[in-house]
Structures are given as C-alpha cells and as structure tokens.
Amino acid sequence: MQTFARWISTAENSAARQAVGYVADCVSSARPCRDANPLYLHGPTGTGKTHLVAALAHELARRRPDLAIHALSAKDAASALSNQTNWQSDAAETWDLLVVEDLQFLPTRAAETLAAIVEGRLARRRQTVVTSTAGPAQLTHLPARLTSRLAEGLVVRLAPLGQASRMAFLQDRIERWQIAVGRDVLTWLAENLSGSARQLEGAVARLETLVRVHDCVPDRATVAEHFRAELEAARPTVERIAERVGRHYRVDPRVLQSRRRSRSALLPRQVAMALARRLTRLSLEQIGAYFGGRDHSTVLHACRKVESGRDAALSWAVCQLQAEFA
Numbered sequence: 001m002q003t004f005a006r007w008i009s010t011a012e013n014s015a016a017r018q019a020v021g022y023v024a025d026c027v028s029s030a031r032p033c034r035d036a037n038p039l040y041l042h043g044p045t046g047t048g049k050t051h052l053v054a055a056l057a058h059e060l061a062r063r064r065p066d067l068a069i070h071a072l073s074a075k076d077a078a079s080a081l082s083n084q085t086n087w088q089s090d091a092a093e094t095w096d097l098l099v100v101e102d103l104q105f106l107p108t109r110a111a112e113t114l115a116a117i118v119e120g121r122l123a124r125r126r127q128t129v130v131t132s133t134a135g136p137a138q139l140t141h142l143p144a145r146l147t148s149r150l151a152e153g154l155v156v157r158l159a160p161l162g163q164a165s166r167m168a169f170l171q172d173r174i175e176r177w178q179i180a181v182g183r184d185v186l187t188w189l190a191e192n193l194s195g196s197a198r199q200l201e202g203a204v205a206r207l208e209t210l211v212r213v214h215d216c217v218p219d220r221a222t223v224a225e226h227f228r229a230e231l232e233a234a235r236p237t238v239e240r241i242a243e244r245v246g247r248h249y250r251v252d253p254r255v256l257q258s259r260r261r262s263r264s265a266l267l268p269r270q271v272a273m274a275l276a277r278r279l280t281r282l283s284l285e286q287i288g289a290y291f292g293g294r295d296h297s298t299v300l301h302a303c304r305k306v307e308s309g310r311d312a313a314l315s316w317a318v319c320q321l322q323a324e325f326a
Helices: 014-028 049-063 074-080 108-123 144-151 163-177 183-192 197-214 220-234 238-249 263-279 284-290 296-307 312-323
Strands: 039-042 069-073 097-101 127-132 154-157
Touching (some): 014 039, 014 127, 014 154, 039 049, 049 097, 069 074, 074 097, 074 108, 238 284, 263 284, 296 312
C-alpha cells in the first residue's frame, strides 16, 4: 500500500512531500489551504507523484472517514465530465478533496468543464490536487482558463532521484524486505539504474528473487550479469534519442535524419543532437552524420542553442526528455 510511512524523502522530492503533508493537515481539519490550492505536482514518470496522492487519500481516510474524496486519472475524467448527474452538478464542487492524475492526457474538449469545476471548488475553498508530467505552462493543448488557475496555486516539481538518493532508496527497501546483500551490490545498482523509483522497486524485487533462487548472498559480478540485459536495453543510443524526441514533437524520427530544413524539423533535430552529445559517447562528427550528414559545427551550434537557457520552454522540454534516460 502506498502510504506516507513507505515514502522516502530525498532532496529531489522533499518539497512535494511537505506540500502534500500540509494539504493533509488542512483538509482533515477543514482549514483552507490558501497558498496550496490547487496543489500541482509535476515531474517525469516514476518520480512518485502517484505514491504521494495515494498516500494523501489514505491518510485522510484514516483521519476522517467522513470526508468525500474523489481521485481519478485525466483519461477517466474525460468520460466522467460528461456525466450530467455527477461531475457537472454542484457535487463535484463540494467534495472535500478532488485528485486528477496525469493531466497531460486530458482531452481539450473536457478542459473547459474541468476549469469550471476547479473555479467552483476554489470559490467554495475545497482542495484540488493535480499531477502531470509537465508544468501548467507546458500543457499548451489546454485552455489558459484551466492552466492559469492551476498555476495560481502551489506548483511543485519532483525530479528523478540522484545517485545518493537512489542509494538511500535501495537501502531502505533492502532493509524492509530483509534481503541479504553487500553494500557494494547496492552501490553498483545505485550507479547503474535510473532515477525512477518504479525501476528501483522492480530491481529490489528481482534481487530478492535472485537471493531466494540461489540461496546465497550474490556478489557484485553476479548482480551485474543478472541486470546486464536490462541495462543494455535502457542504454541511451542516438536511435532511441531520435525516436523519443520525435514522439515528443510529433515528428517522424526519419525527418530528423533527413536534409530537410523546415521549422518543424529544425528544433527537434537540434534537441536530439544536444541530447545525443550529453547522453552518448559519440563525437560531434558521428552525431552530425546520423542527423542528415551535418558537420560538427552544426551540431555544436545546436548544443549551444539548447544549453543557453534563454528559452524556458525549450530548457524544460530538454530536461524532461533527458530525465527519461536518466
């Protein structure tokens, strides 16, 4: 069960944990969260957003079983918003807590209705919590009426876990599961696995199976071999980077490899080049060759543009994409 007791606070997520704890205190005591309503949590997949909102609902149900708590994903909300007898009545505006997860998936057609509900809940001082992989300003497919309202509350970002935090996470789970492994094994896992708590949880489960099947304490070499195929499959390559960037910008990855200079291809290609330089060991010449036979100066120009920090939206997109390979 996802509870506060099972949450591991780290430098990357402590602000989000504090914010959710504050909301729990406010809602359970019927006190308005004036500076945290709505509460908007965003960050890459696997950073713990679902864990936090599930823990919030669990904690409120434990403290106040009488509270009306409703939680659902944005995909489910799209159909629920068409229910005239429920969501579009005053009921949705009076629930003590409304949680909408994965707002990035909310269809545009449902956004106006949700905006009206959020505004009604704010007027009634009812708490709303939203999660997304992107901040409000990045959800450009949604109307400003909704995103601006969400941005007026407390917006908190969760980042992928760094190596020290991954080590702390693994150590906690190993102790909870009472798995006998050496610290060198945990160090290797923390160095080589990504910052996704979901992947780390899966790694601990696999480690427990490895210990049980072999009935011994595995050494570092054994663990490395056991995880080798998984790590190889997740290793950033220029092909995987081009594919992921193409999906993000809705451009065929083959366009990034072409000589095409259209506006729709130029920015995604520059982002892909910059990420390839950061995440792979390819030279500037090799990266340029992959992206349409361009020379090293073109790749260097793309990297400088992306890393300049002058375009906030671009910087955010690159950070999000890079986090998926972390």
